[in-house]
Amino acid sequence: MSKPEKKDIDLLQVKGVGKPLKRILQWRGFHFTFILVNLFVFVIVLTAGFFGNPMGNMNFSIAVVWILWFAAVEFMILFGGRTWCTLCPLPAFGEWTARRKLVGVHKQKRWLSKDKKWPKKLDNMWVSALGFLGISLILPWLVTRPVVTGTLFLLLIVFGFLFALIYSGRFFCHSICPASSYIGYHSNASLFGVRARDKSVCEKHIAKECIRGGPKGYGCPWKLYPGGHEDNTYCGQCYECLKSCPMDNMTIKLRRPSTIVRELTNVAVKAKGKYDEAWMGFTRFTLAIFYELVFFGPYWFLKDWGNMGVNFGANLPTIGLLTPTLGGFQNWLMWVLIVAGVALLAYPAAFYGFSWLAKKAAKDKTKPTKQVFLSFSYALVPYGLFLWLAFAITILMVNWAYPLTAFSDPMGWGWDLLGMKFAWSPIVPDLIPYLQAPLFLIGLTFAIVVTYNIALKLFGSHKKAVRATTVMTVLHVATALIFVWIIMG
Amino acid sequence: MGTSKWTLVLAILLTLSSLSLLGSSAEGSHERVIVIEAKQFTFEPSIITVEAGEEVIFHVWTSDVTHGFYIDGTDIKEEVKPGEIVVVGPITFDKPGKVKIRCSVTCGPLHPFMTADVVVEPNYTFYGFVALTLVVAGATLVYINRSYKKSEEPTEE
Ligand code: SF4
Ligand SMILES: [Cu+2]
Numbered sequence: 001m002s003k004p005e006k007k008d009i010d011l012l013q014v015k016g017v018g019k020p021l022k023r024i025l026q027w028r029g030f031h032f033t034f035i036l037v038n039l040f041v042f043v044i045v046l047t048a049g050f051f052g053n054p055m056g057n058m059n060f061s062i063a064v065v066w067i068l069w070f071a072a073v074e075f076m077i078l079f080g081g082r083t084w085c086t087l088c089p090l091p092a093f094g095e096w097t098a099r100r101k102l103v104g105v106h107k108q109k110r111w112l113s114k115d116k117k118w119p120k121k122l123d124n125m126w127v128s129a130l131g132f133l134g135i136s137l138i139l140p141w142l143v144t145r146p147v148v149t150g151t152l153f154l155l156l157i158v159f160g161f162l163f164a165l166i167y168s169g170r171f172f173c174h175s176i177c178p179a180s181s182y183i184g185y186h187s188n189a190s191l192f193g194v195r196a197r198d199k200s201v202c203e204k205h206i207a208k209e210c211i212r213g214g215p216k217g218y219g220c221p222w223k224l225y226p227g228g229h230e231d232n233t234y235c236g237q238c239y240e241c242l243k244s245c246p247m248d249n250m251t252i253k254l255r256r257p258s259t260i261v262r263e264l265t266n267v268a269v270k271a272k273g274k275y276d277e278a279w280m281g282f283t284r285f286t287l288a289i290f291y292e293l294v295f296f297g298p299y300w301f302l303k304d305w306g307n308m309g310v311n312f313g314a315n316l317p318t319i320g321l322l323t324p325t326l327g328g329f330q331n332w333l334m335w336v337l338i339v340a341g342v343a344l345l346a347y348p349a350a351f352y353g354f355s356w357l358a359k360k361a362a363k364d365k366t367k368p369t370k371q372v373f374l375s376f377s378y379a380l381v382p383y384g385l386f387l388w389l390a391f392a393i394t395i396l397m398v399n400w401a402y403p404l405t406a407f408s409d410p411m412g413w414g415w416d417l418l419g420m421k422f423a424w425s426p427i428v429p430d431l432i433p434y435l436q437a438p439l440f441l442i443g444l445t446f447a448i449v450v451t452y453n454i455a456l457k458l459f460g461s462h463k464k465a466v467r468a469t470t471v472m473t474v475l476h477v478a479t480a481l482i483f484v485w486i487i488m489g
Numbered sequence: 490m491g492t493s494k495w496t497l498v499l500a501i502l503l504t505l506s507s508l509s510l511l512g513s514s515a516e517g518s519h520e521r522v523i524v525i526e527a528k529q530f531t532f533e534p535s536i537i538t539v540e541a542g543e544e545v546i547f548h549v550w551t552s553d554v555t556h557g558f559y560i561d562g563t564d565i566k567e568e569v570k571p572g573e574i575v576v577v578g579p580i581t582f583d584k585p586g587k588v589k590i591r592c593s594v595t596c597g598p599l600h601p602f603m604t605a606d607v608v609v610e611p612n613y614t615f616y617g618f619v620a621l622t623l624v625v626a627g628a629t630l631v632y633i634n635r636s637y638k639k640s641e642e643p644t645e646e
Binding site: 056145295303426441 | 529530531535536559561562566586587588589591593595597598599600601602604605606608612614615618619621622623625626629630633634637
C-alpha cells in the first residue's frame, strides 16, 4: 500500500474537457443559470404539489422529486459529491437578497442581512440529521401525497430565505437543510472533490481570497478554508473559490479509490466527539435497509403503519382527507418507535458493542472505546451510500415511467405537453437483485477496507488492525445478509 | 360501497371455481390454484411459496377498487376490476428465487408500493447470494492481510 502513490485526476487539466469546464465554472453566470432552471422546476413542484392530482405517482411533485430526484441524488453523490448543492434553488432567494446581486460580486460588508456569526452549538449536522430522521418518520406520506411534499419544500424555501437574512453565508445549507447532512456525509465516498492543486501554494499565500473573497468571487459561503480541503463534508461545490483564487490553485479532483479511503480514514481518525456524523451514518444505513423492506417488501402492516392507515391522496383543497383515525395514528407511533428505535438506538448499540469487542480483540489499551466507535462508524460512509444506490436502482427500474410522464403532464390532469406518455412497465425487474448485489458488495468491501485503515491508524499495528477489522466485519456481513434476505429470501 | 356483499358473492364463486379445478386436476394436470385478494395496498396472501417447476394458476379478485396484477419477468399485466375474478396462468416458475408481484394500475397513494412475493423453492438464489456475500467479505479480509505483508510500513501519511 505504500507503493509510489498514483495521482488523482485534475479534472480541470484533462485535455479537451478541463479548459471549457473551467471557463464555465469560473463564469459568474453559471451558478445563476442552473439555479434559474431548477427554480422553474421548483415552481412546478409547488404548483403541482398544492393543486395537482392528489394521486402521488401521477403528480410531478411526487413522481419527479421522490422517484427521479431522490434516486438521482444518490448517483450524483457517488460521481459528483454535492453536485446537487451546486444546483439547488432552495437558498437562492436568500443568497440573492443578502448579496443584493444575482450574478456579480458585490463589494463586501454591504450585505442586506444581519450577517451574524454562526452559533457555535449549531456548527455541526445535528439539526440537519434530525431533520432527515423527522422526514423519514413521515416518509410514507411525504413520497405519496403531493400536498405534503409541497408544504415541505415551501417551508424549506422560506427557512432558506430567513436564515440568509440573519446569518452570513450558507448557514441554512451548512446546518439546517435536512438533505445537506446526508449528501455531505456520503460525499466523503465520492469520486469527486474540490481541492487545492498544490497545498504549499496555499500555505504561502497570505491573502487567501478563497476565505475572504476577491474581485472575482466571494469568500467561501460555507465558511471553510477551500485551499485546505481534505474532505467533502461541507464543501457545497459553489465554485466561488475557483473564481476567487488569484493563484489558479483550486481545482476539481477525481479521486482514486485509494485516495477516497485515505481521506476518509483521516476524517474518521480525527473525528473527536462528532456524534452528529456518527448518528447520521447509523440513520442513513439502517434506513436504506428498512426502506427496501417497507416499500418493496411484502409486509403490509409496515406500510400501513407508516401511512397511518389513510387511503387517500391529497392536494391542498383535499388536505382534510389526510386526517387519520386514532387507531391509524397509534399505529404510526409504533412505526416511529420502530424506525427511531432501530436507527438511533438498536443499531448504534450493536455498533458500539462490536467496537468494544474489536478493541478487545486488538488488545488495545490506548484508545477509548468511544473513539474506536466514532471512528469505525465512518465505514458507513461508503457502505450506506452503496446500499442507497441499491435501493435507488429499484425505484428507478420499476417506476421510471411515472417521472417521465410527469414532465409531459405535471399536474396529472391528462395533459401531454411534450408528447411523452409512458405506460408503467418496469425494466428487467427480475434482474434487479442481480444489479443490487454488486452495489452492496462494493459497499461491504469498501466498509471493510476503510475499517482496516482506520484501525491501522488507531492502533498502529497491522495485527491489531486485522483483528479489530475481523470483528467489525462480522457486523457488516450480518447487516448485508439482512439486506440479502430482504431482496432474495 | 357494498364491499361485503361482493366479498360474499366472490367467495362463493371462488370456492366453486377452485372446487371445479380441483376436480379437473385429478385428470392428470398438476396446476395449483392460488386465490389472491387485491386490496389497497397489498395482495393477500402477500408471500406465496411455490416449488420450482410447479404450475400455478392465480385467481385474482379485488375487494375495493380496480388494481393491476403484474408479475416480474413475465408478460403478465392484468387489470382486476371489482366484481371480476381474473384467471392468470397457468404459469410455471422454473427459476429458484424470489419473484415480485406488483400492482400495475394506479389504485391510490401507496400504489407504487403494492407488492407481493412469490418465493420459488428451493431458493438456491438466496443461498447463492449468502455464500457470495461471505466469500466477498472473507476475500477482502485475506486481501488486507496479504497486501500488508508485501509492504513494510502501515499506510501512515
Ligand atoms: S486556494 Fe487560492 S486563495 Fe485560497 S489560499 Fe490557496 S492560493 Fe490562496
Ligand atoms: Cu393496486
